[in-house]
Amino acid sequence: LLSPRYYSGKNVLITGATGFMGKVLVEKLLRSCPNVRSLYVLVRPKAGQSMQERVKDMMKCKLFDRVREDDPDFYQKIVPISSELTQPGLAISPQDAQKLASCINVVFHCAATIRFDEPLKHALQLNVIATQQLLTLALQMPNLEAFIHVSTAYANCNRRQIDEVIYPPPVEPKKLIDSLEWMDDSIVRDITPRLIGDRPNTYTYTKALAECVVQQASSKINIGIIRPSIVGASWQEPFPGWIDNFNGPSGVFIAAGKGILRTMRANNDAVADLIPVDVVINLTLAAGWYTAVQKPKTALVYNCTTGGINPFHWGEIEHHVMSTFKRNPLEQAFRRPNANITSNYLINQYWILVSHKFPALIYDLFLRLSGQKPQMMRIFNRLHKAIGLLEYFSSQEWEWNSENVTMLMGQLSPEDRKNFNFDVRQLNWPEYIENYCIGTKKYVLNEDMSDIPAARQHLRKLRNIRYTFNTVLLVFIWRVFIARSQMARNIWYFVVSLCFKFLSYFRASSTLTN
Numbered sequence: 001l002l003s004p005r006y007y008s009g010k011n012v013l014i015t016g017a018t019g020f021m022g023k024v025l026v027e028k029l030l031r032s033c034p035n036v037r038s039l040y041v042l043v044r045p046k047a048g049q050s051m052q053e054r055v056k057d058m059m060k061c062k063l064f065d066r067v068r069e070d071d072p073d074f075y076q077k078i079v080p081i082s083s084e085l086t087q088p089g090l091a092i093s094p095q096d097a098q099k100l101a102s103c104i105n106v107v108f109h110c111a112a113t114i115r116f117d118e119p120l121k122h123a124l125q126l127n128v129i130a131t132q133q134l135l136t137l138a139l140q141m142p143n144l145e146a147f148i149h150v151s152t153a154y155a156n157c158n159r160r161q162i163d164e165v166i167y168p169p170p171v172e173p174k175k176l177i178d179s180l181e182w183m184d185d186s187i188v189r190d191i192t193p194r195l196i197g198d199r200p201n202t203y204t205y206t207k208a209l210a211e212c213v214v215q216q217a218s219s220k221i222n223i224g225i226i227r228p229s230i231v232g233a234s235w236q237e238p239f240p241g242w243i244d245n246f247n248g249p250s251g252v253f254i255a256a257g258k259g260i261l262r263t264m265r266a267n268n269d270a271v272a273d274l275i276p277v278d279v280v281i282n283l284t285l286a287a288g289w290y291t292a293v294q295k296p297k298t299a300l301v302y303n304c305t306t307g308g309i310n311p312f313h314w315g316e317i318e319h320h321v322m323s324t325f326k327r328n329p330l331e332q333a334f335r336r337p338n339a340n341i342t343s344n345y346l347i348n349q350y351w352i353l354v355s356h357k358f359p360a361l362i363y364d365l366f367l368r369l370s371g372q373k374p375q376m377m378r379i380f381n382r383l384h385k386a387i388g389l390l391e392y393f394s395s396q397e398w399e400w401n402s403e404n405v406t407m408l409m410g411q412l413s414p415e416d417r418k419n420f421n422f423d424v425r426q427l428n429w430p431e432y433i434e435n436y437c438i439g440t441k442k443y444v445l446n447e448d449m450s451d452i453p454a455a456r457q458h459l460r461k462l463r464n465i466r467y468t469f470n471t472v473l474l475v476f477i478w479r480v481f482i483a484r485s486q487m488a489r490n491i492w493y494f495v496v497s498l499c500f501k502f503l504s505y506f507r508a509s510s511t512l513t514n
């Protein structure tokens, strides 16, 4: 077996191990390559927790259940190294740096800021400068066999057709780093739109620069670049539907399931390039092996996408998300799940007014009257900001070439292909989306599946409230009309007398038949 055998006895360095993809990478390495020697993970203290406490907490996560079953002492293989990637020298102590330099065989660089609203200086610091510093550290590793950099398929989203090549950067990274250094934050904020040009945010812009920085080191280190598209819940491993965050589609699915999001701008017919997290990680590990063993002359790029191989569209996603949440409702929904996507700006604005702002206003009024703090409008404002940042990706489509991914698959033995499966032709989308939605319920919102009957009951209550509200509104509007217009009064008397005649006819005919 190529991959597990390759990782036997290896020391692996991982950045971003506490993140969504990093955790899945650590889990898969421990489970499928049990003879790996040590996993060195660069972690920073955060939110009052020390680095050790964070790693301990991470290993308690349900994601690691299968590894824990196989080997209860698996955590001994994990070596946390204190590091803040935005600091000089990555804030790694000289002793730790020396240790890493002497023993590391493979580096997986996953850490990044993935926020779409990150100020340029910070995104540059983490996504570009930290990558540069990690490469400097990697150059001091005599036993290094492969350096795998996780980029994004959207690094070059200003192009429609994206090949597995590193495109010329929008600006020479060093020039930008030098010029931003002396500018204060407000100047940088002012010039950011001009700098990022036809890219939608600082995230995609800095990820493109990072690829260039990585390429500059590729004459001295064996490098592979993984470009996943929109990373979603796990497909198969370690179990279907694992997800732990609100990023990308997950937040949208949850908001739709809770009945908060009713409309969003997206193109029904555009390809939704979602890729399961376990597929990305399997490809990443296979690429690590291939890069180390075959030592390609130039850095190979792997476009890790689904659209060209097994396309699925946003309209279909909407249908399956809604259908899943109707059958498996989320608890305490605000309204019944019923979201619609549209590419029409005006239609979207209309539904935002009618289905978002109006109910929020009424609910906040109700909260105010019952002595509570209004909150719904605030939630909707945050939601609108978040979906406003995502719409760029759901309203267009891209074509990614994935020849290197196909080539890599061809290099694996049949057994490796099964154990490190990244063949998305086998992906059954309806089943995947259902597991994804249920995963958001179980693992992001921590809701119990046994509470589904209560959640259904709550939806029935919401339906009754809606029917009552609509009836009251109709009667109210009608009464206003009747008071003001003779014609409305005539129609009203006509309808009432018609109903009365109908009723007496039925009563008479039923007395006759008896």
Ligand SMILES: CCCCCCCCCCCCCCCC(=O)SCCNC(=O)CCNC(=O)[C@H](O)C(C)(C)COP(=O)(O)OP(=O)(O)OC[C@H]1O[C@@H](n2cnc3c(N)ncnc32)[C@H](O)[C@@H]1OP(=O)(O)O
Residues within 6 Å of the ligand: 114, 115, 116, 117, 152, 153, 154, 229, 230, 231, 246, 247, 248, 249, 250, 251, 252, 253, 254, 255, 256, 264, 266, 314, 317, 318, 321, 322, 339, 341, 382, 385, 386, 387, 389, 390, 393, 394
């Ligand atoms: C049925 C319909 C089908 C159609 C469906 C179309 C889907 C169309 C997806 C396209 C997706 C493209 C993806 C490109 C592919 C990449 O390259 S991957 C990189 C993906 N990166 C992201 O998705 C990051 C985007 N997120 C952000 O930039 C920031 O979170 C935002 C949106 C600016 C929000 O910032 P913020 O207001 O400061 O909020 P933040 O601190 O992040 O979080 C505050 C709270 O809101 C929660 N939250 C965060 N995001 C969300 C959210 N989206 N929703 C709800 N709650 C959220 C947090 O958990 C947090 O909770 P608390 O801890 O306060 O309790």
Ligand SMILES: NC(=O)C1=CN([C@@H]2O[C@H](COP(=O)(O)OP(=O)(O)OC[C@H]3O[C@@H](n4cnc5c(N)ncnc54)[C@H](OP(=O)(O)O)[C@@H]3O)[C@@H](O)[C@H]2O)C=CC1
Residues within 6 Å of the ligand: 015, 016, 017, 018, 019, 020, 021, 022, 042, 043, 044, 046, 083, 084, 085, 086, 109, 110, 111, 112, 113, 114, 126, 150, 151, 152, 153, 207, 227, 228, 229, 230, 231, 232, 247, 248
């Ligand atoms: N999620 C997605 O849809 C996609 C992601 N990608 C790429 O995949 C990679 C991983 O993404 P994902 O796992 O989703 O991201 P997460 O935000 O979940 O994880 C980011 C990781 O980076 C670490 N990190 C951030 N800032 C620092 C810092 N200053 N010092 C040390 N560590 C830091 C975080 O640590 P901490 O826990 O301390 O914050 C965390 O472990 C990224 O490179 C991203 O660009 C590409 C395409 C799509």
